[in-house]
Amino acid sequence: MNKRFGVVGASxxxxxxxxxxxxxxxxxxxxxxxFGYGGVGRNIAENLSRLDQIVLLIAAFGGDPFSHQMLExxxxxxxxxxxxxxxxxxxxxxxxxxxDAKGEMSVAVNDMAICERITPAYxxxxxxxxxxxxxxxxxxxxxxASIDFLAENCTAxxxxxxxxxxxAAKLSNALPRLFALNTNLREAQALLQTDVTNNLISLQxxxxxxxxxxxxxxxxxxxAAGAFLSDGNRQLKMSAYPTETVxxxxxxxxxxxAAFSGILSGYDPETVLKSxxxxxxxxxxxxxxxxxxxxxxxxxxxxxxxxx
Numbered sequence: 044m045n046k047r048f049g050v051v052g053a054s055x056x057x058x059x060x061x062x063x064x065x066x067x068x069x070x071x072x073x074x075x076x077x078f079g080y081g082g083v084g085r086n087i088a089e090n091l092s093r094l095d096q097i098v099l100l101i102a103a104f105g106g107d108p109f110s111h112q113m114l115e116x117x118x119x120x121x122x123x124x125x126x127x128x129x130x131x132x133x134x135x136x137x138x139x140x141x142x143d144a145k146g147e148m149s150v151a152v153n154d155m156a157i158c159e160r161i162t163p164a165y166x167x168x169x170x171x172x173x174x175x176x177x178x179x180x181x182x183x184x185x186x187x188a189s190i191d192f193l194a195e196n197c198t199a200x201x202x203x204x205x206x207x208x209x210x211a212a213k214l215s216n217a218l219p220r221l222f223a224l225n226t227n228l229r230e231a232q233a234l235l236q237t238d239v240t241n242n243l244i245s246l247q248x249x250x251x252x253x254x255x256x257x258x259x260x261x262x263x264x265x266x267a268a269g270a271f272l273s274d275g276n277r278q279l280k281m282s283a284y285p286t287e288t289v290x291x292x293x294x295x296x297x298x299x300x301a302a303f304s305g306i307l308s309g310y311d312p313e314t315v316l317k318s319x320x321x322x323x324x325x326x327x328x329x330x331x332x333x334x335x336x337x338x339x340x341x342x343x344x345x346x347x348x349x350x351x
Contacts, residue, residue, distance in 0.1 A: 046307045047097040049173040051166070051193065052084015052182030052204075053158050054102040054117070054127075055136035056109050057332050059290055066143050074144075077290075080113045081138055081332040083182040083206055086293055090300030090322070091180075092121035093337045099123045099176065101169055103157040106131035120333075126169045128160055146288040146327070161185045163192035174198045178222070178307050180299070183210035194220040200307075204299045205230040223260035223306055224253060225299045231263050239263070246271040247278050260306050262319075264295060272302075272316045281316050284349055286324035293332030294323040301342070321345045 062074040088100040100122050104110040106129070113135065118124050136158065140151040166173075166189055173179050179199045181190060183206040190213050193201060200222035205211040211230040218224070218234070231249050232239040239249045250261040250273035263271040269282040301322035305315035321342045326334045 045095055045097055046177040046304070047099070047175070048088075048091050048303070048307075049099045049101070049176040049179040049199065050084050050088040050091070050181075051101045051161065051173075051179065051185060051189070052082065052087065053136065053155055053184035054080070054082035054085035054100075054104055054113060055138045055153065055155060056113060057081035057292065058137065058139045059142060059292060059330070060140070061142040061146060061290070062144050062149075064144055066141075066149055077330050079331040080116050081293065082136065083184060083204055083296055084180070085113075085117060086296035086332050087180055087182070087204065087300045087303075088122045089117060089120045089333045090297050090326075090337060091304060093333070093335075094300060094304050094322075094339055094342075096304055097123075099126055099172060101126045101128070101161065101166070101173075103128040103130060103136070103160045105135040105157060107134050110135040126172060128165060130157060130160060140292050142290065142292070147291050155184050158184045159186055161189055163189050165189075166192055167196075170196055178202055178303065180204070180303060182206050183213045187213040187216075190214060191216050193217070202303050202306075204296070205234065208233045218253070219257040221258045223262070223303060224258050225262040225264065225295075225302060227264045227266070227295070241265050241268055243271075243280055246280060247273070250278060262298075262302055264298060270298065270316060270320060272312050274306075274312050277312045279312055279316065281313075281320060284320055284324040284345070286327050288327045290330050290332075291327055293329075293334075294326045296332065297322040297326040297334070297337065317346055318342055321349075 057079040062072040138153045180202045194217035202223040205226040253261045261273045271280045298319045302319035
């Protein structure tokens with residue numbers, strides 16, 4: 044059954060520079076440069092739509108041609124963008140990543156200042172639409188005050204992607220309100236202020252700490268090693284699916300979208316984790332941050348093929 048998701052977070056123009064050979068620092072490396080559309084919240088929203096969910100996006104877009112193109116692309120993907128903030132004076136936010144020859148990000152710079160315009164006052168004007176959703180997803184690119192506002196005023200279940208170590212701290216007040224959290228090892232460590240390692244006992248301990256704060260579903264991604272999921276009753280860790288990696292950027296957002304979709308649909312933890320890891324593997328094959336091929340049918344076929 045399709046669910047209605049509200050997504051509050053970032054949109055940005057992606058520029059990916061991928062080296063054709065092992066990276067040499069402080070030098071010019073031959074490779075390829077690609078342009079696309081990203082932002083954690085926007086990516087999650089597009090992925091959810093491609094997974095046949097109904098999606099309302101709240102994100103800030105600039106007034107430049109690139110922003111208009113990104114907005115049209117997002118609409119075309121089936122996302123409701125009517126609640127997005129359109130800033131005629133602002134330029135598009137940018138995310139520039141330099142990938143190694145394997146497609147893994149070596150370094151990135153983001154210019155996300157426009158996200159500061161998603162204020163509590165702006166969100167209050169769309170609160171009724173958010174509360175009409177089956178769940179609201181947020182990313183930590185928006186201001187902490189806005190995250191706190193959503194935690195205090197959203198009646199729909201709240202799901203969060205912690206995005207990065209530096210931005211994860213914005214969730215400090217909202218953690219007890221979360222129905223689901225997707226984080227990685229370093230972000231989980233920052234949130235809990237304790238060591239978290241890729242060890243089942245350590246992951247279970249971290250999940251228990253998150254559960255004690257009130258979070259029902261805890262997802263901890265482990266990069267190429269896979270992911271861990273705990274719903275308070277069952278805890279499991281699964282390896283990532285082997286796949287050809289063209290661009291690893293966006294894999295985490297596909298994972299979040301598929302996991303959140305599965306959780307809201309009432310799937311068992313094993314199905315949730317398999318589907319989310321499959322979505323990430325499918326996305327890794329795409330040069331863009333969101334794979335236009337992603338669909339429930341493709342995920343089912345991917346999982347079927349992986350068993351053979």
